[in-house]
Amino acid sequence: xxxxxxxxxxxxxxxxxxxxxxxxxxxxxxxxxxxxxxxxxxxxxxxxxxxxxxxxxxxxxxxxxxxxxxxxxxxxxxxxxxxxxxxxxxxxxxxxxxxxxxxxxxxxxxxxxxxxxxxxxxxxxxxxxxxxxxxxxxxxxxxxxxxxxxxxxxxxxxxxxxxxxxxxxxxxxxxxxxxxxxxxxxxxxxxxxxxxxxxxxxxxxxxxxxxxxxxxxxxxxxxxxxxxxxxxxxxxxxxxxxxxxxxxxxxxxxxxxxxxxxxxxxxxxxxxxxxxxxxxxxxxxxxxxxxxxxxxxxxxxxxxxxxxxxxxxxxxxxxxxxxxxxxxxxxxxxxxxxxxxxxxxxxxxxxxxxxxxxxxxxxxxxxxxxxxxxxxxxxxxxxx
Numbered sequence: 001x002x003x004x005x006x007x008x009x010x011x012x013x014x015x016x017x018x019x020x021x022x023x024x025x026x027x028x029x030x031x032x033x034x035x036x037x038x039x040x041x042x043x044x045x046x047x048x049x050x051x052x053x054x055x056x057x058x059x060x061x062x063x064x065x066x067x068x069x070x071x072x073x074x075x076x077x078x079x080x081x082x083x084x085x086x087x088x089x090x091x092x093x094x095x096x097x098x099x100x101x102x103x104x105x106x107x108x109x110x111x112x113x114x115x116x117x118x119x120x121x122x123x124x125x126x127x128x129x130x131x132x133x134x135x136x137x138x139x140x141x142x143x144x145x146x147x148x149x150x151x152x153x154x155x156x157x158x159x160x161x162x163x164x165x166x167x168x169x170x171x172x173x174x175x176x177x178x179x180x181x182x183x184x185x186x187x188x189x190x191x192x193x194x195x196x197x198x199x200x201x202x203x204x205x206x207x208x209x210x211x212x213x214x215x216x217x218x219x220x221x222x223x224x225x226x227x228x229x230x231x232x233x234x235x236x237x238x239x240x241x242x243x244x245x246x247x248x249x250x251x252x253x254x255x256x257x258x259x260x261x262x263x264x265x266x267x268x269x270x271x272x273x274x275x276x277x278x279x280x281x282x283x284x285x286x287x288x289x290x291x292x293x294x295x296x297x298x299x300x301x302x303x304x305x306x307x308x309x310x311x312x313x314x315x316x317x318x319x320x321x322x323x324x325x326x327x328x329x330x331x332x333x334x335x336x337x338x339x340x341x342x343x344x345x346x347x348x349x350x351x352x353x354x355x356x357x358x359x360x361x362x363x364x365x366x367x368x369x370x371x372x373x374x375x376x377x378x379x380x381x382x383x384x
Contacts, residue, residue, distance in 0.1 A: 005129050006161050007065070007101055009043060009149040010173040013140060016159050017132040020105060021121025024129075024151045027168035039099035039127035040150035040172070041065050042179040044322065045138045047301030053120070054365075056097050057083040059188035059210030060278060060320045062252035063179060065099040065149055066300075069138050073102050074117035077110030084212040095124035096188065096210075096252075099151045101137065105130035127151050145296040146322060148176050179322060180294045184253030185209045185231050185261075185279075193229045193241075200225035202383050205243035207231060209251030209261070209279050214364040218376050219247075232260075235267035244383045245273040248280025250362065255282035255292050255323055262286045273355035273382035275375075278321055281348060281358035288351075290329040295345075298322035299361075305341035306348075306361055306372075314341060315372045318365030325349075325360070355382035 005019035024039050045067040046055055052073050055066060085094045100121070105128070110116050121128050129151050141147070150169060156162050161169065188210035196216055203225045206216065211228065219226050227241050231251075238246060246268055248261075265287040268274060276284040282292050299319035306317045315338075325346045327336065337357060338348035347360040357379060363372040 003153070004156065005151060005153050006165075007043070007129055007132060007137070007149055007151050008161065008169045008173070009140075010147050010176070011144065012170075014160060015101075015132045015137055017101075017129040019127060019129045019151060019153055020118050021100075021128045022125045024099075024127040024153045026153050027165050030150075030152070030168040030172040037125075038150065039065065040176060041098035041148065042146050042322070043067060043101075043141060043149040044146050044298060044300050045069050045134075045141055046320075047303060048318075049302075051302065052117070053078045053082045054084045055320075056095050056100060056120075056126070057085050058212055058250075058320060059085060059096045060212075060250050060252050061097040062184050062187050062210065063182060064097055064252075065101060065151070066097045067101040067134055067137055067141070068103075069134060071103040071134065072106060073104070074106035075108070075110075077114035077116055078120040079114050084214060095121070095126045097126065100126065100128035101132050101134060101151075102128060102130040103132060103134040141297055146179070146298065148173050148178070150176075180254055181257055182253045183257045185251045185258065188251060189231055189249075190228055191230055193227060193233075196220060196226040196228065197223075198225060202244040202380065203227065203242065204245045204247055205229060205238050205241055206247045206249060207233065207238070207261070207264075207280075209249050209283075211249035211251075212362065212364060215247070215249060215277065218364045218373060222376060222380060224380070233264070235264045238264070238268065239271065243272060245275065245379065247379070248274070248276040248283055250278035250280060250320070252279075254294075255279055255286060258283060258286075269356060270354050273379065275356075275379040275382075276358035277364075278360060278362060281360045282321075282323060282325060284356065284358050285325040285330070285349060288334060289331050290334075291326045292323050293326050295322050295324050299340070302365065304361065306338050307341050309336055309339055315361075317347075317361035317363075317372055319361045321360060357382070
């Protein structure tokens with residue numbers, strides 16, 4: 001069989017399959033102990049049934065291998081207009097995940113004007129593996145928690161890697177960094193200020209930690225002028241743009257290690273209305289004095305129920321995060337605005353006195369389909 005490969009986890013569990021897209025490494029490649037550029041990272045599962053290209057191009061998946069629980073992927077192809085990478089230099093790759101794991105890859109023709117998923121992965125030098133028992137893999141991650149892994153190629157026809165392959169994989173994954181403690185936002189986002197909808201109003205400054213493109217689209221649809229700025233901007237830099245509101249974007253990695261941005265947000269809170277989405281929600285919470293924690297397997301999908309604690313209405317939301325905010329550490333002047341119905345974790349906060357709200361989920365993704373997009377209007381209402 002051609003293109004034989006394995007997904008290997010750091011606990012020694014192995015899942016055989018067939019690789020596609022960019023050619024994954026072999027045992028000799030692993031001995032160089034290269035971290036960047038290889039299909040290695042935290043292995044997570046996503047329960048979405050559609051929208052695979054938006055998932056694969058979401059900057060928040062930087063450093064992760066995505067397991068799609070829906071069994072058949074690729075039948076409607078790919079198109080650049082569906083990608084979620086934000087305004088950034090073209091030199092930065094559009095596909096953000098480290099690798100993709102599927103049960104069944106569609107290899108037939110796609111509608112005219114579109115590219116196949118294989119062509120998409122080859123273009124962005126991303127490795128995938130198919131014919132994997134994703135049901136067993138998902139249950140393993142659910143029970144044991146997310147863990148690091150790597151996709152490798154092999155000449156072996158057996159269900160297990162060779163002794164040499166096992167040794168190379170173990171040595172590599174033993175030295176691979178945990179997602180907890182990793183600062184990954186320097187790998188994503190814009191490296192220069194970009195203004196979208198120059199004549200719009202109100203003026204929103206968006207601190208780009210790996211923003212999804214649809215966040216910007218929703219703001220523009222509401223008439224906003226959006227200044228997208230690098231995550232390296234300090235409070236003085238942001239305030240010098242004279243924004244009427246500040247939005248902190250989603251992004252990858254561990255929020256607790258982002259001391260620079262946390263300090264910046266501390267200076268901004270109370271001076272301008274502030275809104276945070278996903279990583280932005282976590283950064284705001286940390287700036288207020290709360291703490292975050294690594295979740296066992298996180299929330300990744302488009303069908304997560306969230307309750308609005310004011311109205312008690314339940315929203316169907318899109319989510320992608322592996323860290324949460326510890327409710328016990330929230331300051332007294334902050335209320336929980338949204339709560340996850342499945343596990344009771346915090347999905348958003350609101351300040352009792354200051355113009356500040358946040359959402360752990362993605363209101364711009366519209367899985368409900370428009371259950372939570374009103375949150376953008378609520379943010380703009382804080383501007384007055």
